[in-house]
Amino acid sequence: MGEIQIERVTTVTDELMAAFERLMPQLSPQARLPERDTLAQIVASPTTTLYIARDAGGTITGALTLAIYRTPLALHAWIEDVVVDEKMRGQGIGAALTQRGLEHARAAGAKSVNLTSRPAREAANRLYQNLGFVRWETNAYRFNFKE
Numbered sequence: 541m542g543e544i545q546i547e548r549v550t551t552v553t554d555e556l557m558a559a560f561e562r563l564m565p566q567l568s569p570q571a572r573l574p575e576r577d578t579l580a581q582i583v584a585s586p587t588t589t590l591y592i593a594r595d596a597g598g599t600i601t602g603a604l605t606l607a608i609y610r611t612p613l614a615l616h617a618w619i620e621d622v623v624v625d626e627k628m629r630g631q632g633i634g635a636a637l638t639q640r641g642l643e644h645a646r647a648a649g650a651k652s653v654n655l656t657s658r659p660a661r662e663a664a665n666r667l668y669q670n671l672g673f674v675r676w677e678t679n680a681y682r683f684n685f686k687e
């Protein structure tokens with residue numbers, strides 16, 4: 541099991557690209573791999589932060605993106621795209637990534653942190669509820685642009 545290290549990504553490296561090639565299909569089979577420049581934009585943006593997890597040997601085993609932005613109402617924080625390598629699940633890596641996102645958002649001044657997770661994602665739903673996330677009722681809408 542070993543030590544889990546969570547780190548904030550500051551540079552997009554070949555190692556990070558290779559990790560996303562491994563991890564993205566495990567987040568969503570239809571997911572398109574992010575371009576190097578896309579990850580660079582995330583890392584450079586003041587509103588988004590990319591965290592990764594490393595195992596004791598230094599291998600990247602998971603990732604999480606946190607978005608924080610202001611609107612007239614509040615400082616909003618969203619956790620997105622949480623994924624842990626299949627081989628490494630059930631060891632607290634997802635929890636450690638999410639805790640780091642929560643700490644960051646709290647330090648930034650957010651009063652709450654939002655995320656959505658489809659009911660079929662059982663491990664994810666269990667993880668978030670164990671960490672203290674509570675379900676809130678809303679109608680989630682999406683406008684799809686035609687391809």
Ligand SMILES: CC(C)(COP(=O)(O)OP(=O)(O)OC[C@H]1O[C@@H](n2cnc3c(N)ncnc32)[C@H](O)[C@@H]1OP(=O)(O)O)[C@@H](O)C(=O)NCCC(=O)NCCS
Nearest residue numbers: 567622623624629630631632633634635657661663664667
């Ligand atoms: C959700 C996910 C990130 C959790 O990562 P993780 O490192 O396994 O998380 P943790 O070890 O901190 O524990 C999460 C829960 O998964 C459960 N779990 C344990 N082993 C598991 C396994 N082999 N497979 C699935 N779930 C498992 C645990 O029981 C734990 O719940 P518990 O606290 O009730 O014990 C990971 O399962 C994943 O990447 N899933 C696919 C992508 C996804 O659904 N992302 C979330 C998008 S909202």
